[in-house]
Amino acid sequence: MDFGSINPVLLVASLMVAATPIILAAAGELIVERAGVLNLGVEGMMITGAIVGFIVTAHTGSSWAGFGAAALGGALLSLLFALLTQFLLSNQVATGLALTLFGLGLSALLGQGYNGIKAPEFAKIDIPVLTDLPVVGPILFGHDPMVYIGIALIAAIWAFLKYSRAGLVLRAVGENHDAAHALGYHVMRIRTLAIMFGGACAGLGGAYISLVRVPQWTDGMTAGAGWIALAIVVFASWQPWRLLIGAYLFGGVTVLQLNLQAAGFAIPVEYLSMSPYIATILVLVLMNAGRAPGSLGRVFHASR
Amino acid sequence: MSDILLSLNGLTKAYPGVVANSDVSFEIHEGEIHALLGENGAGKSTLVKTIYGLVKPDKGEMTLRGQPYQPGEPRQARASGIAMVFQHFSLFDALNVAENIALGMENPPPMGELEDRIREVSEEYGLPLDPRRIVGDLSAGERQRVEIIRCLLQNPSLLIMDEPTSVLTPQEVNILFETLRKLSSEGTAILYISHKLEEIRALCQAATVLRLGKVVSKCDPRTTSAREMAEIMVGASLHVPTRAATPKGDVVLELKGLSAPAPHRFGTALQNIHISVKAGEVLGIGGVAGNGQDELLAALSGEMKSAHGMVRLGGEDISLMGPNERRSVGVCAAPEERNGHAAAPDMSLTENALLTGAVRKGLVSRGLLDWPATRTFAEEIIKAFDVRTPGPGNAARSLSGGNLQKFVIGREIMQKPKVLVINQPTWGVDASAAASIRQAILDLAAEGAAVVCISQDLDELREISDRFAALNDGRLTAPRDMQGLTIDEIGLMLGGAHDMEVAHVDA
Numbered sequence: 001m002d003f004g005s006i007n008p009v010l011l012v013a014s015l016m017v018a019a020t021p022i023i024l025a026a027a028g029e030l031i032v033e034r035a036g037v038l039n040l041g042v043e044g045m046m047i048t049g050a051i052v053g054f055i056v057t058a059h060t061g062s063s064w065a066g067f068g069a070a071a072l073g074g075a076l077l078s079l080l081f082a083l084l085t086q087f088l089l090s091n092q093v094a095t096g097l098a099l100t101l102f103g104l105g106l107s108a109l110l111g112q113g114y115n116g117i118k119a120p121e122f123a124k125i126d127i128p129v130l131t132d133l134p135v136v137g138p139i140l141f142g143h144d145p146m147v148y149i150g151i152a153l154i155a156a157i158w159a160f161l162k163y164s165r166a167g168l169v170l171r172a173v174g175e176n177h178d179a180a181h182a183l184g185y186h187v188m189r190i191r192t193l194a195i196m197f198g199g200a201c202a203g204l205g206g207a208y209i210s211l212v213r214v215p216q217w218t219d220g221m222t223a224g225a226g227w228i229a230l231a232i233v234v235f236a237s238w239q240p241w242r243l244l245i246g247a248y249l250f251g252g253v254t255v256l257q258l259n260l261q262a263a264g265f266a267i268p269v270e271y272l273s274m275s276p277y278i279a280t281i282l283v284l285v286l287m288n289a290g291r292a293p294g295s296l297g298r299v300f301h302a303s304r
Numbered sequence: 305m306s307d308i309l310l311s312l313n314g315l316t317k318a319y320p321g322v323v324a325n326s327d328v329s330f331e332i333h334e335g336e337i338h339a340l341l342g343e344n345g346a347g348k349s350t351l352v353k354t355i356y357g358l359v360k361p362d363k364g365e366m367t368l369r370g371q372p373y374q375p376g377e378p379r380q381a382r383a384s385g386i387a388m389v390f391q392h393f394s395l396f397d398a399l400n401v402a403e404n405i406a407l408g409m410e411n412p413p414p415m416g417e418l419e420d421r422i423r424e425v426s427e428e429y430g431l432p433l434d435p436r437r438i439v440g441d442l443s444a445g446e447r448q449r450v451e452i453i454r455c456l457l458q459n460p461s462l463l464i465m466d467e468p469t470s471v472l473t474p475q476e477v478n479i480l481f482e483t484l485r486k487l488s489s490e491g492t493a494i495l496y497i498s499h500k501l502e503e504i505r506a507l508c509q510a511a512t513v514l515r516l517g518k519v520v521s522k523c524d525p526r527t528t529s530a531r532e533m534a535e536i537m538v539g540a541s542l543h544v545p546t547r548a549a550t551p552k553g554d555v556v557l558e559l560k561g562l563s564a565p566a567p568h569r570f571g572t573a574l575q576n577i578h579i580s581v582k583a584g585e586v587l588g589i590g591g592v593a594g595n596g597q598d599e600l601l602a603a604l605s606g607e608m609k610s611a612h613g614m615v616r617l618g619g620e621d622i623s624l625m626g627p628n629e630r631r632s633v634g635v636c637a638a639p640e641e642r643n644g645h646a647a648a649p650d651m652s653l654t655e656n657a658l659l660t661g662a663v664r665k666g667l668v669s670r671g672l673l674d675w676p677a678t679r680t681f682a683e684e685i686i687k688a689f690d691v692r693t694p695g696p697g698n699a700a701r702s703l704s705g706g707n708l709q710k711f712v713i714g715r716e717i718m719q720k721p722k723v724l725v726i727n728q729p730t731w732g733v734d735a736s737a738a739a740s741i742r743q744a745i746l747d748l749a750a751e752g753a754a755v756v757c758i759s760q761d762l763d764e765l766r767e768i769s770d771r772f773a774a775l776n777d778g779r780l781t782a783p784r785d786m787q788g789l790t791i792d793e794i795g796l797m798l799g800g801a802h803d804m805e806v807a808h809v810d811a
Contacts, residue, residue, distance in 0.1 A: 165406075165412070168399075168403055168406060168407060169407065171396075171398075171399065172396050172399065172403075172407050175396040175397065175398050175399060176394075176395075176396050176397070178394070179394035179395060179396060180396075180407075182358065182378070182390060182394040183378060183394060183407055183408055184357070184377050184378030184379045184382075185407075291398060291569070293398075294396075294397060294398060
């Protein structure tokens with residue numbers, strides 16, 4: 001075994017890339033859950049975003065167009081969830097699971113004929129002097145724009161929830177939808193918008209996998225990233241910055257175990273493969289779980 | 305009298321199967337404290353929701369200062385100067401006081417400024433409140449202050465208050481009344497909904513009585529007796545529970561230094577509670593909501609086990625027994641929340657009868673259920689307690705609050721327990737049903753059962769208790785004989801008013 005072959009700088013730089021799809025999807029789900037809706041369809045919306053983004057990029061050659069289409073695709077799919085749970089008052093857990101299965105099937109259908117094609121390269125940011133700095137350069141300045149957009153999204157969500165009136169109303173709806181309704185807030189409208197935002201973010205996360213990380217299309221390529229995003233939202237106690245830590249931790253252990261496998265570390269590969277999940281859950285549980293939004297997962301019906 | 309502020313003309317609102325309001329008309333004058341009276345289901349809530357823009361009337365119109373007034377939503381009502389303090393507080397537990405208040409305002413100032421204004425207004429009206437505190441940690445009285453201040457910050461011309469005093473101590477009620485009188489003298493009209501008639505007589509200048517959705521009387525509460533108003537509300541003469549003078553027997557139930565940690569974050573820890581209740585005795589336990597009532601009931605019913613030796617039945621230690629074991633030795637309990645705690649809302653009355661009656665009524669043999677016997681038991685309860693329902697096969701949810709309450713209390717009483725523990729036996733139940741429930745409790749005690757009645761309704765406790773003790777922050781005062789106890793002494797025992805002051809009238 002040879003630890004010397006693992007370069008810590010490259011490790012940090014690549015964990016930021018590995019964590020980005022999860023950050024994007026989890027950030028969206030965080031808003032959805034703070035509005036009191038539990039959407040278990042993140043995986044389905046991610047994979048839909050992945051294929052829609054891939055198709056558009058393959059035809060236009062523009063990664064940005066692909067990301068835009070992925071966000072739109074995720075939001076459209078989530079609109080189906082919003083229609084079922086907010087207006088037809090269906091059970092959120094069952095509907096979310098169905099959305100995941102639907103998304104997986106739909107993406108496989110759309111993706112026929114796109115297997116094995118390579119996506120055009122998504123240009124990394126290159127700032128002449130800064131990117132060339134040792135250590136700091138590759139970690140802080142050598143990434144593609146989506147990595148920075150993910151971090152900016154977390155900061156924006158944190159500020160939105162903490163300082164803005166709309167954020168306060170969103171939290172109020174998630175906390176006690178009956179009281180929010182009694183005060184005259186439009187619970188269904190606010191939740192529908194939150195669900196669509198969650199769908200768009202999940203779509204972006206999925207597209208990041210198919211356009212940047214892999215970058216090609218394979219059936220079922222999100223491989224559970226949506227479920228990890230869901231788990232990280234809960235274990236991060238619905239706090240944006242904790243969510244970032246959780247996602248980086250997960251990305252870090254994922255990259256590290258891949259490196260260890262490559263270095264021929266003498267424990268069975270299966271243990272290494274499960275380590276990111278165990279490490280993430282352990283750390284986030286130890287960070288003292290917070291309180292869930294009061295109305296999370298409950299069906300709202302404005303009776304009388 | 306001064307000018308008319310709000311006038312209602314022929315308001316009618318029907319829901320499938322029930323007419324909530326039928327041709328309701330009356331006027332509220334500027335600066336007037338106007339009482340709206342009526343039994344449960346008389347249509348008071350629907351009416352105020354109409355005024356507040358939550359419900360659209362089928363027919364009829366309203367005018368505000370002579371202008372047509374048709375609020376499409378609460379936002380518009382608030383913009384027109386109408387504010388409402390809800391019966392079940394419309395607050396957000398996880399948010400702080402200032403955030404809660406900001407949510408109820410149209411254009412709240414920035415947080416820092418809002419916090420200053422909250423402090424200002426709370427001082428002026430004698431309702432001290434820290435804007436940074438999390439609402440989930442506040443007492444019921446403090447939560448109400450949040451609601452009132454939220455309304456006052458918008459300088460309303462009409463303040464609607466739906467049963468505001470049901471959660472307050474007598475001292476807190478006095479402070480609230482001072483605040484309301486001060487508001488009224490400044491020209492704010494108040495529409496005051498309550499079924500506590502003595503309060504209405506002390507506070508209000510006019511009253512409108514609703515029965516089955518119709519206005520049946522308009523009276524001056526200052527000159528009408530409480531009994532007269534009660535009979536107008538019910539539409540019949542009232543039955544007052546009578547108590548047989550039974551000699552008290554041996555001590556049946558004993559709590560020896562009962563302590564228990566809070567079961568959840570917003571719960572209350574019980575601290576060193578001592579009680580002994582004799583056969584034939586009713587011990588009334590008063591206190592403002594959230595001072596350990598639910599926890600005390602859970603500790604007695606067996607839902608929450610306590611340490612060895614703390615709970616004793618006839619000298620025998622039952623601390624470690626669960627609810628069914630306790631039922632089998634004779635301790636039955638009826639918790640406060642009907643839907644979801646005392647009864648399973650979506651199950652039929654027969655199934656609900658089985659849930660607590662199985663042990664003492666022998667409805668289960670060798671793991672199999674005896675449905676015919678259960679059905680008979682449910683029918684007996686329905687008959688004995690005058691539960692209005694088509695039959696025992698109906699879901700518990702389909703019953704009105706008062707009827708379901710009669711059923712769950714009846715279910716425990718029919719099991720002939722040695723000890724009955726009840727929390728809020730007549731919460732939200734109308735006057736005639738409440739009287740029959742109280743009578744049944746007294747009858748059970750007369751037959752030799754020990755009864756512990758936890759209630760926030762002091763009039764009720766005065767009516768049925770032999771001795772009285774008060775819960776405050778999980779501690780219980782020493783019990784005193786109810787006879788001869790004045791309302792002021794009770795208020796001091798409840799002791800919840802230490803941080804309040806009467807409004808500065810000159811402010």
